[in-house]
Amino acid sequence: MSTLTKPSPVTAIPPADSPTAHEHFRAAFRFETDCWDVHASLAAGADFVLLDVRSAEFYRHGHVPGALSAPHRKIVEGFLARWPQETVFVVYCAGVHCNGAQRAAARCAGLNRPVKVMVGGIIGWRDEGFALAVGEAPQG
Numbered sequence: 583m584s585t586l587t588k589p590s591p592v593t594a595i596p597p598a599d600s601p602t603a604h605e606h607f608r609a610a611f612r613f614e615t616d617c618w619d620v621h622a623s624l625a626a627g628a629d630f631v632l633l634d635v636r637s638a639e640f641y642r643h644g645h646v647p648g649a650l651s652a653p654h655r656k657i658v659e660g661f662l663a664r665w666p667q668e669t670v671f672v673v674y675c676a677g678v679h680c681n682g683a684q685r686a687a688a689r690c691a692g693l694n695r696p697v698k699v700m701v702g703g704i705i706g707w708r709d710e711g712f713a714l715a716v717g718e719a720p721q722g
Contacts, residue, residue, distance in 0.1 A: 613687075615672060615698045617706045624648050630670040633657070635686040636704070644714035646674065646707055654686035659693050671697045677705035 597603065620632065624647070634645045635654040645651070652661065654675075662671075671690050675682030683699045690697035700706075708714065 613698060614701050617700060617702050617710045617712065620646070620672060620700050621707075621710070621712050630672050630698075631665060632700075633671055633673045633686065634704075635673050635675050635682045636680075640676070640704075642717055644704065644708075644716050646704070647713065647715040649674070649715075652686070654682050654689060657686050657689040657693075662690070662693055662695055667694070668696065671695055672700050673697060674700035674703045674707075677703035 598606065620628075623630070624632070628648065632646060632649040633652040634641050634649040635652055635657070636645075637653055638651050641649075641651040652673075654673075662669075673683045673686040673690065675686070678701070680703060683703060687697045687699050702709070704714075
């Protein structure tokens, strides 16, 4: 039991009630996936297109195997047109310190395409112990 006489910075704003929290956290899965789920899906034959939205230079130094290089600024309607409208895109960048994946996701969604962000990015992928591919690969 805490001996604090006033709320800590953690509890100063009370947590949401359980039904609200449940809905919030369940809804997050509509927007995000993680490295483990992407890894398992790629191994089983992915039903999505994986886009590495970092620069081509960073891509060459190491990327998720099977990912296409698609720097977020290059995600435009013409780029996405090669895939059917219902294709799900999963985007990732460097990691939580980078907002490139969110920028790419916003671009995809703005072009009326289904999209999720792979949370953790390339750093999360490496932290999980998954292998990286190195070098040139198909440009998205």
